[in-house]
Amino acid sequence: MRVLVVDDHPIMRLGLRQLLLAAPVIASCSEAGNVADALALAQRERPNAIVVDLSLGKESGLDLIARLRTRGDTTPILVLSMFDEALYAQRVLRAGAQGYLMKEASTDHLIEAVQRIARGETVISAAMNARFNDAAPAGAPSGVDALTPRELAVLRLIAQGQSPASIARLQSRSTKTIEAHRESIKRKLGLQTASELTRFAALWLERHGKDERFA
Known part of the structure; x- marks a missing residue:
């Protein structure tokens, strides 16, 4: 089996490559390390599966x-990301990927997932399966939709690179x-650290910054 790994962090690419090989x-x-190189390699090498990070720098x-x-x-395509599946799993599957795993998954789980998507199966983690099986009632807000207008405004400013002190002013x-x-935003989005929040905010603004619902 031939695999293509796409990640903007060289150390992460090296580690994934060694694990897979x-x-x-x-x-x-x-x-x-970027979209252009990935497109060229995919066309030239015809891999059986692609493992890609959700965030690729800019x-x-x-x-x-x-x-x-x-x-x-x-x-x-298998998306391997630090972002909680509750935020992105359905979105990447709709976009055309065959699976979504968080980076905390075990090596065995990763290799199994790569093999499964290559066989045409759809892959999500056990944790995401549990969420689907214990889904919230229809219409219940989740993710960004659960944020208050004030929290949305703060999220947008975080995405613009503003510090807490600057946002306060x-x-x-x-x-x-x-x-x-x-802290409330992190809890609602399933994020753990300030860096995760910053990366999510930047990606969210890139994808939805012009969406009137979030203006």
Whole structure:
């Protein structure tokens, strides 16, 4: 089996490549750090599966999926991301990917997932299966839809690179209040750290910044 790994972090690419090549079923593993290189490698090497990060620096794994599908490339794609599946799993599957795993997944689970998407199966983690089986009632807000207008405004400013102190000045509120909003946003989005929040906010603004619902 031939696999293409797409991640903007060289160390992460190297680690994934070594893990995948340790599996007897995987004969080769090429790597790309951006969408353009990934498109070129996918066309030249015809991998049996592509493993891609959702966030690719200034680009997005969703962009890569869309461009591959637009040109008729049907290579199975597994998204491997730090973002909670509750936020993105359904979105990447709708975009044309065959699976979504969080980076906390075990090596065995990753290799199994790559094999399964190559066989034409759809892959989500056990945790996501549990969420689907215990889904919230129809119409219940989740993810960004669960944020209050004030929290949405804070999320947009985080995406623009504003610090808590700067946001506090812009909104005429205390830094403590803004920090409370940040914690509430992280909880609702299933994020753990400030860096995860910053990366999510930037990606969200890129994808939805012009959406009137979030203006």
